[in-house]
Amino acid sequence: MYDTAIIPKSYFVNVLTALAAMVEEQKDYLTKLDSEIGDSDHGVNLSIGFRDVMAKLPDLVEKDLDIPTLLSKSGMSLLSKVGGASGPLYGSLFRKMAIPVPGKNEVTFAEFCAMIKSGVDEIKRLGKAQIGDKTMVDALSPAVDALYSGMEQGLPPVEVLEGAVKAAEAGRDSVIGIVAKKGRAMRLGERAIGHIDPGTASSCMFLQIFLDEFKKLA
Numbered sequence: 543m544y545d546t547a548i549i550p551k552s553y554f555v556n557v558l559t560a561l562a563a564m565v566e567e568q569k570d571y572l573t574k575l576d577s578e579i580g581d582s583d584h585g586v587n588l589s590i591g592f593r594d595v596m597a598k599l600p601d602l603v604e605k606d607l608d609i610p611t612l613l614s615k616s617g618m619s620l621l622s623k624v625g626g627a628s629g630p631l632y633g634s635l636f637r638k639m640a641i642p643v644p645g646k647n648e649v650t651f652a653e654f655c656a657m658i659k660s661g662v663d664e665i666k667r668l669g670k671a672q673i674g675d676k677t678m679v680d681a682l683s684p685a686v687d688a689l690y691s692g693m694e695q696g697l698p699p700v701e702v703l704e705g706a707v708k709a710a711e712a713g714r715d716s717v718i719g720i721v722a723k724k725g726r727a728m729r730l731g732e733r734a735i736g737h738i739d740p741g742t743a744s745s746c747m748f749l750q751i752f753l754d755e756f757k758k759l760a
């Protein structure tokens with residue numbers, strides 16, 4: 543089942559396009575979250591990055607680049623255009639999503655899960671954050687675990703992805719009530735308690751887009 547579900551390149555083009563639209567829509571909300579426990583730039587930074595992704599996307603599509611090249615070039619936009627920590631982290635997510643699928647123009651669902659795992663592993667490596675540090679890892683790491691446990695249970699691919707979104711949201715909510723041990727919010731100490739980490743919030747939104755666009759494939 544996971545080797546027969548084929549995800550075409552157009553899926554990834556649609557995901558990038560939908561992410562850019564989502565970022566514009568959620569920019570003020572994400573910035574508001576970041577103003578509460580960070581430096582108020584999360585939404586704005588992602589918007590700058592995804593505007594650059596969108597500016598370059600038509601050319602990438604026209605050149606008919608393979609999926610990993612499309613993702614790594616889009617990741618470079620986020621890496622190079624965005625300040626703060628989130629741009630480079632999300633940029634690295636897309637760049638490392640490319641690693642498991644060299645040269646591919648379509649991927650299986652199992653490969654897609656491996657791509658997400660590869661990207662999230664890089665975020666964990668770069669950020670050196672653990673579960674409970676109140677960073678995007680608290681959403682992304684449980685999501686990856688849910689992908690693999692969902693496949694182990696033999697769930698249909700859509701349900702595997704739904705499980706990942708739910709796990710990310712549970713992770714996001716699990717760190718609202720604690721202090722941050724990484725990132726800017728760490729300096730706030732107890733004042734970070736009761737606030738949503740902006741990185742966990744945007745991570746949930748990213749995964750929701752992966753799911754929404756996947757449902758459109760059926």
Ligand SMILES: [Mg+2]
Binds near residue numbers: 576581582584626
């Ligand atoms: Mg910030």
